[in-house]
Amino acid sequence: MNAEEFFEVEPPSAEKAARRALALSVVCCRAFVEGDKGHPDRAWNLARDAREWLSSLHLEGELTEWERGLLDTRFGAISDQDRIDATWLSEAVAVFAWALGARPEPALDEQCDPAAESGHLGFLAPAEETALNNPALRSVEELAAYNEFLYTVHWRVRDCSLLRTSCDFRAIALKAWGEPVHKFGLELKNDDLALDGVPITELRESDFRRLDSIVRERHRASNWLIGHGSADFYEVPTDT
DSSP: OOHHHHHOOOOOOHHHHHHHHHHHHHHHHHHHHHTOTTOHHHHHHHHHHHHHHHHHTTOGGGOOHHHHHHHHSOTTOSOHHHHHHHHTHHHHHHHHHHHTTSSOOOOTTOOOOHHHHHHHTTTTSOGGGSTTSSOOOOOHHHHHHHHHHHHHHHHHHHHHHHHOOOOOHHHHHHHHHOSOOOOTTOOEETTEEEETTEEGGGSOHHHHHHHHHHHHHHHHHHHHHTTOSOSSGGGOOOOO
């Protein structure tokens, strides 16, 4: 992708955002049911129903090459890496649901429930009961403010992954977006980013990796919603 292409992307319409959100919910569903080894028949039926529902809404054209390949893969044969990558898309679905006014903003320390997030959008419901029915996005100002928040938090997470040293994140947040510093579920401890009362530098490795994945997927979704980077969802950068 050249620089000119990077800067010419237009922010999506509300309808486009709703279509992308529902496509993501189906891909995410397939990934989660793929891992349901205890109820293979139920899992296969749900995967089939979700794909048929996607087609009934005429959303096949929304799928990227990777998404189509994943959904077309024989049930039980998706690679572990693709399945893991697709399950984390639930965090993007949560951002889309928020942007479309279907739920409050997801808390930073809240790993999203994929079934609940898809449910906000009308997963498996008739078209008139889904996010496609008169969709409306939050204001440009709200979407931009959330994007600035995610960019700054993502920077802190990446910085900590390299150095694991404390920093005055309160001062950074003040410079980035001003008062109030505590917004979108931000939590601070000793003036640094925290999760469940624990400063980011003291998180267990598993909790740190979880936070990194949450923030990365939400940042990608937020960037796509403001037209930052690419019309292809998976080519949207999450640079900090």
